[in-house]
Amino acid sequence: MALPMLDWHTGLFDCCDDTSSCCYGFWCCPCLACTVAGRFDENRCLPLCDIFSPAITAACGLPLCVPPAALALRVGIRHRYNIKGSLCKDIMSSCFCEWCSWCQMHRELKYRKKNNPVVVNMQPGQHGVVMVNQY
Template sequence: MELTTVVTQNQMQMTSKWNSGLCDCCMEMKSCCYAFWCCPCFACSTTADFGEGLCLPLIDILGPGMLAACGVAVCVPPVTLSMRTAVRNKYGIKGSLFEDIMISCCCIWCSWCQMHREIKYHNVPVMVVTSQPVCLNQPISTTGVIMSAPPGTAVVTRMM
């Protein structure tokens, strides 16, 4: 996937798409089952992976009940909507607030699964490999170990 970021007058334009579709929950059966059988726990772990408070999604469960007791009807889960918008903004994903509201209200489990996949995609560690020209038939030394490589062979060592 190609990601392009265009910065114009201190505003970032959204030029990327979600890495998976809203209904691609079965791409990762483990997280799909986790979300289906215990969505509050799944939402909490997804929020923590994003760097927000672990128990933040519990507001979606407790908040409407408390507000309904006071006579205020709430149909949009505030944390789900906020998280979806934050994920979209952080990773430069195209979309609108209206779309986020509709998805948060109608497809809450699919929304959390999609956010989980997106966060997981962007949190993959990156390994930088540099190469230098290798002299032919000359030993290569790495941390006291002498190795020789045939001509045209790249030697990759991993330091632990």
């Protein structure tokens, strides 16, 4: 049985719904991006790819306008939480309003952590106890 598709908890431009996330992103967006990566259980330095990748690829003659870390994390969050959307919309959000996209992802992860705690089941296995994470 497929789970129903959900909407983002807040819209892309709903920064005022969580002023602390908005201020954090406004005053230090790279720090916010690293926080989002960490909360999504990825390497906190992953967003640095967005800073360095355009310069590196441009030096090789390949122009790049899509921030790879922002896009990858946005798609990952959308898939993990079964959020409506498409790759095209993710690309547009990441390219044309990256700051708003990072803030929206931060708000979504805060909301999910607060309202959907991780459940850990302990199940007996052949080699002792096996931990199974459920999102």
